[in-house]
Amino acid sequence: MKTKYLLLSKEDHWVRPFFKKYKGLLALVLFLGFLTFFAASALMFTSGYLISRSAAKPENILMVYVPIVLTRAFGIARPTLRYVERLGSHNWVLKMTSDIRLKLYQSMETRAAKSKSEYQTGNILGILAEDIEHIQNLYLRTIFPAIVAIILYVAIVIALGVFSLPLALLMFLLIGVILIVLPLTSVLVNNARVYRQKAKKHVLYNQLTDAVLGVGDWQYSGRYQEFLTGYNEAEGDVRKEDKVMKQYSRRESLLKQVIFGLIVIVLFVWAGNYFGATGEVKYLNWIAAFVLAFFPLIDAFAPVSDSLKELPLYEDTVRRLSELPSVEVQEENHEPLDILTEDMSIEFKDVDFRYEENQKLILESFNLVIPTGKVTAILGKSGVGKTTLSKLLRGDLIPEKGQVLINDYLTSELKEQQSEIIGVLNQSPHIFNTSIRNNIRLGNLEATEEEIELAAKQAGLESVYEKLPLGLDTLVEESGKRFSGGEQQRIALARILLQDAPIIIIDEPTIGLDPITEKQLLETVFNVLKDKTVLWITHHLVGTHYADSIVFLENGHISMSGTQKELLTTNSKFKELYQLDLYE
Known part of the structure; x- marks a missing residue:
């Protein structure tokens, strides 16, 4: 013993x-x-x-x-x-x-x-x-x-x-x-x-x-x-x-x-x-x-x-x-990297990634460049690696091989500045049990009241809170259940606008929304995110006209890419999928 x-x-x-x-x-x-x-x-x-x-x-x-x-x-x-x-x-x-x-x-x-x-x-x-x-x-x-x-x-x-x-x-x-x-x-x-x-x-x-x-x-x-x-x-x-x-x-x-x-x-x-x-x-x-x-x-x-x-x-x-993974204690460099410039391009360079050691590669020798101020839509079947791309971009995952770069800096090195560089609008943004104003303020705690109100208006919330007795000070209740799914997404969008990050990840925010609400939300999103560098993960082909480039993932590679107009003209498979999605 x-x-x-x-x-x-x-x-x-x-x-x-x-x-x-x-x-x-x-x-x-x-x-x-x-x-x-x-x-x-x-x-x-x-x-x-x-x-x-x-x-x-x-x-x-x-x-x-x-x-x-x-x-x-x-x-x-x-x-x-x-x-x-x-x-x-x-x-x-x-x-x-x-x-x-x-x-x-x-x-x-x-x-x-x-x-x-x-x-x-x-x-x-x-x-x-x-x-x-x-x-x-x-x-x-x-x-x-x-x-x-x-x-x-x-x-x-x-x-x-x-x-x-x-x-x-x-x-x-x-x-x-x-x-x-x-x-x-x-x-x-x-x-x-x-x-x-x-x-x-x-x-x-x-x-x-x-x-x-x-x-x-x-x-x-x-x-x-x-x-x-x-x-x-x-x-x-x-x-x-x-x-x-x-x-x-x-x-x-x-x-x-x-x-x-x-x-x-x-x-x-x-x-x-x-x-x-x-x-x-x-x-x-x-x-x-x-x-x-x-x-x-x-x-x-x-x-x-x-x-x-x-x-x-x-x-x-x-x-x-x-039994937990050991942590190598490294001396942290708290000096911020000089990454914030007018040019905020993204590059996936020869990236290999898999979740399990013996599992098939989800991404294999994957290459993709998203230029500054452009919207790239990522499509593909479930499990092909669409959300994995967003996690690699945020630095939450490390590629097995290759590099994920923002302005030639590895995303894994940007932990301290991540919130300044990348904003995320995902499927289920968490809405806290506090006022609309405080939920939006989470994007930037130093924001003024005028900036919060401007972000709310840009996100299309004005017609929502104007009908409420307390306006922006209305309590949203736990998990935002007082508001519809589209309204919750608009609160999250206002939060991102207040954050004012140059790169935005949009991860299927319209899931569960009716077609009319989906169309209105997408129109608002891409209108207010103009000039941002956007990685848009979606499962709908309808609406991809907002994207400057459409990328289809299949077996760890890009199977087709181009604008919506180009693909509808030159790619019969895309045209078929688009027609199916249109009448779904």
């Missing part, structure tokens, strides 16, 4: 690196943790001596003045140190988990195209919700307390060895049972149970998120109760495992209390014999001091066993995180 955890630690690139990164703060936290328990123990030590000495009726208050001052000092120091230690430890952990979350997002981003197919939503939720929380607990409830307890353990044995080697050896054995034997036994006994419980919890996450995303279909099919029954059974399995582990914890807790009681008795007997052997009454005052000093240390030793039994959880968490 020990070898297993050491091997995991050496291979871990998610948890262990943060020890080094924040080592200064970590050392301070551990030192404060030790001082907290030292102050608590010293408080009980001086209090025990003060009570015992005061009961013997000292001749003068000055005889107990020093213990009084020390009692006050340690009484103030204990909660103060505890508070500072908690601040430091939580600050350390929050910094660490913030870095881990960032690393997780970057890791998923490296395979953005594969993430959706390789990881279920519930699985990602499990990593974000449970695994990150487990890492927090790994430090706050396991590593920090365990290290502080070991430091105290060594300090106690050494301190008692000054007075009596047999006592120090006996304390070494008794505290060792609590600090070493019981935790290791707990890990061995509960290892399989913890794994089973965690696996069943992840099943719950997957079932729940899958069901929530498809809750409508459960209801429509009349099988909603079936889902509830299955979910309750799975949740019951988790509770059974939890019940067994709690029963073990209660028995272990009882054993720890017995050992703590035995330690107190041993200290009491030893102190009585050690200080009573002198025959002087004044030495008897130290008996209560030594016995009471141990009680605060129970809080340091008792939780170690409970926290260490969760090591399998942490091991599984690190294993799951380690």
Whole structure:
């Protein structure tokens, strides 16, 4: 077991690196943790001596003045140190988990195209919700307390060895049972149970998120109760495992209390014999001091066993995180590239791309140039790579071979400036539960009220919001359900106009719209986007007269290209498809 955890630690690139990164703060936290328990123990030590000495009726208050001052000092120091230690430890952990979350997002981003197919939503939720929380607990409830307890353990044995080697050896054995034997036994006994419980919890996450995303279909099919029954059974399995582990914890807790009681008795007997052997009454005052000093240390030793039994959880968490793609940390260049010019041309140069390693190439030696200020319509069957082109242009995907360039700059290098260069009008733009004005303002947070109103008018929204009592300040409601599909697209279009990016990707924004609304929307879109460089993904041939060039994708290549007029004149296949689309 020990070898297993050491091997995991050496291979871990998610948890262990943060020890080094924040080592200064970590050392301070551990030192404060030790001082907290030292102050608590010293408080009980001086209090025990003060009570015992005061009961013997000292001749003068000055005889107990020093213990009084020390009692006050340690009484103030204990909660103060505890508070500072908690601040430091939580600050350390929050910094660490913030870095881990960032690393997780970057890791998923490296395979953005594969993430959706390789990881279920519930699985990602499990990593974000449970695994990150487990890492927090790994430090706050396991590593920090365990290290502080070991430091105290060594300090106690050494301190008692000054007075009596047999006592120090006996304390070494008794505290060792609590600090070493019981935790290791707990890990061995509960290892399989913890794994089973965690696996069943992840099943719950997957079932729940899958069901929530498809809750409508459960209801429509009349099988909603079936889902509830299955979910309750799975949740019951988790509770059974939890019940067994709690029963073990209660028995272990009882054993720890017995050992703590035995330690107190041993200290009491030893102190009585050690200080009573002198025959002087004044030495008897130290008996209560030594016995009471141990009680605060129970809080340091008792939780170690409970926290260490969760090591399998942490091991599984690190294993799951380690299975994610590694992230190479590179020094970021925050200096913006000098890309924004009047000429904003796009070039796909010998591009090869596939989503899976053994999958057929979606794009193969693909070449396409979109000149500045021109509209290029991309057509083809589903799955031929139309949307893939837009993702490559945005830099969300990296080609296996070749280059995607904007003004001779690789699109993958433009992350920081992406929103300045590229705007997107897609099939389902998200409309937030706020006013029309605020939804449009998302395109440019610095925009003036006049600019927002102008963008709304250009997008054809004036006739919509003028009929509303609150105008642009009307609440759109969640997902924009107060407005029709065409009106939602116009809000998104106004957002893009406010963004004022020189390159626009239009990804089938008219899906689900009636022919009249579709025609009106396209007319507005291409009227207001005049002089922009546009990549237009569409499935309709009717309306392609807005495009300066039409490109058909087939088997990873361009099967035909030209203007609508040229293709209708020279290409019989295009003419046939156009006629079919016209009378659809």
